[in-house]
Amino acid sequence: MSPKYLMEGALNAIPVGYKQSDVGIIPEDWETKPLGELVEIYSGDSPSKFVFSTEGTPYFKVEQLNNGSVYADSTPYFIHSSKKVLAGSVIFPKRGASILSNKIRVLKHDSFMDTNLMALTCHHGLDELFLYNQLTYRGLDSVADTTSIPQINNKHISPYLVPLPRKAEQTAIANALSDVDALISELEKLIAKKQAIKTATMQQLLTGRTRLPQFALREDGTPKGTKPSELGEIPVDWEVVTLGTASSFINGRAYSLHEWENSGTPVIRLQNLTGRGDEYYYSNLQLPEKQYCKYGDLLFMWSATFGPVIWRGPKAIYHYHIWKIACEVGYSQSYLFYLLDDMTEKLKRSSSSGGTMLHVTKEKMESTKAAFPSYEEQTAIATILSDMDAEIQALEQRLGKTRQIKQGMMQELLTGKTRLPYDKE
Template sequence: MTKEIKQRIDQIKNGEVPQGYKKTKIGIVPNEWEENKLKDIAPLQRGFDLPSYQINKGVYPICCSNGITGYHNEFKVKGPGVWTGRSGTIGKVFYTEKNYWAHNTSLWVTNFINSIPKYIFYLYTFIDFSKYDAGSTVPTLNRNDIHSLKISIPSIAEQQKISEILSTQDKVIELKEKLLKEKEKQKKYLVQSLVTGKKRLKGFNGEWKKVKLGNLMNENNEFVGDRNIKPVAIGVYGIRQREDIFSKDLSKNYSRNKVFKNNQICFGIGTNQIVYGVNIVNKIYCVSPAYKVLDIVNIDPYYLKLLLDINNLRLSSLYLIISARQGKSVDFDGLFNEEFDIPLFEEQKAIAEILTTADKELKLLQEELEEEKRKKKALMQLLLTGIVRVKV
């Protein structure tokens, strides 16, 4: 960011009007930008009814509140088009180059007046319609509530240039997302191949042995007492900080919580599956007394996690007990009697190292993706408000 742009941002934050800008009811904008109501630039209209039994498979996207949900053999609107959610899911804005069927759960732009579709897509995304939710039980967006919004837009030429810049950033994000998905597929293949023994690592040919799950762990009921230990929760995403999950104030008395240390596993109960977390980060946490904490023995901790990952759906279907009277519980006797074929420790470790490296690559790619998304958000803030001007 140049010194000039930083100075302009500071001026606008302080209510000062930079040279080439004007003060309006909606804020400080470039002199050339025109102020209009939303309905006078890109008005919205409720989509068209299309019951599921009337859908005939075709090539025209069915555009609903949560995006494209299918394809029909007829279209109602000529592309390119922009729509957003009217009922059910609101806030997200979508764009298509194709002719499409605007579904009755959507609001679609009926006309682009002194504006281009791609620019309106970015502008409406930036506005964030979710703030105008008028629903009580079902999220609802009333077009009358947003049609009166005043917005300021540049010339068609500047809209085109801004759209090109943001589209380029979108392509960067799409490439990162595609690469991330490919890496996730590769890791999944490696897990399924290596942990089941379908694929052996070079240099390992030892016989795998059948062991009971219960022989790989010993229960440990160490309590926190008067120590100050950070609480965590265990769920479908593994180990998570409690403050990241619960917004309300939490109890500060964790004396009866169980200690959860490195090389331990913690079991709990999810909505419809057994949940667990394996502590391999060399940190000490504490968990609710309702969890079962066990020391991991006779197996590499990360390998144990992988073993449970690929078997958890089957294990949950067998040993997660759901009772109308007693609620949910885990049949740990049955679970711990399950037998698995596992390799010798050195091969476990080698497999774990390969898949740990894959995890690090995935984490790095995810961080890069988030960074590109932050860049796009910053670009939208600067370009769609006119703080940064583009040459046309």
């Protein structure tokens, strides 16, 4: 095929009103410019140079960019310094794995920053939120040197080409994406609020400090009292038993490499329960029925990754670092799930490792004591908490869809595929 034919084909693929550029097909009235012509580039200084206080100029480190907000507006560090980066500057990590996670923010206030951060202050012709969205959409890894340890220096920023409409159109695009960002932020706040309410509800209902109305009164209409126990005061009609009395903890099985198959019964590993991996190993071994789990069974991750999970997949085998928990008669699986969830969250919060490398023995779990109401009250409590979970899950699904919508909008607006009306004066 001749070069002339290829060139003609390429030209025919470009829509009317668009042109080929070094960053792809863009509108004819857009241009591309190196970022170095559009911004002032700043790097931070080591915190050892400063004395921190409770007021003054905000000082940002990489960890303060962890929240999902567009703006970097919260930090526990303040300094007294006349050297500041202006509010509205786009800030991001300039080295390490944080580059790959796209931690890009816009400074809410005049600020200063750690040596691991870089800031870009826009010249008059570049809208800072337009730049924020361009970098977010294209990814910091498209700017960085990722041959060894990811890093971004001035030499990477200065030649980086940006597709550039007029300032008014940049602002129109940025405003449209900011509206979606605001919705995302509100959903995140609502989810956090609902989760906090659920946590507080669990602490009240699972301890009996708050009773559901249908279980709170005696037959004569007087309130039920409490009684002392090894766990403290509990409702008079509750009992303290060990988890080993309420349920059976059934060990998973360790596997050798030669036992894995490409098909057969899936084997559940920790990453399959945490969302870190969707791939399964398989086994054709014939095992005792207790070594299998089915949809709806209660599993517990007990090593490194820690906590209960309700299995929502097909019949499977569970690996060595997982227990299956079978409830005894009179004990609700759903109630036990929330009891274990509350217990393990408290352990994670109190762990010096932040809950990332916890380990608990079967004997320890079986001997752990907990308070249980009647089966009917267990079921009622679990139903309320399950309804809360369903509401949170629906909000999380809505949040996920909104993020997808924003991603689609970025793809359309930041490349000029879809144009917005704007004031051309």
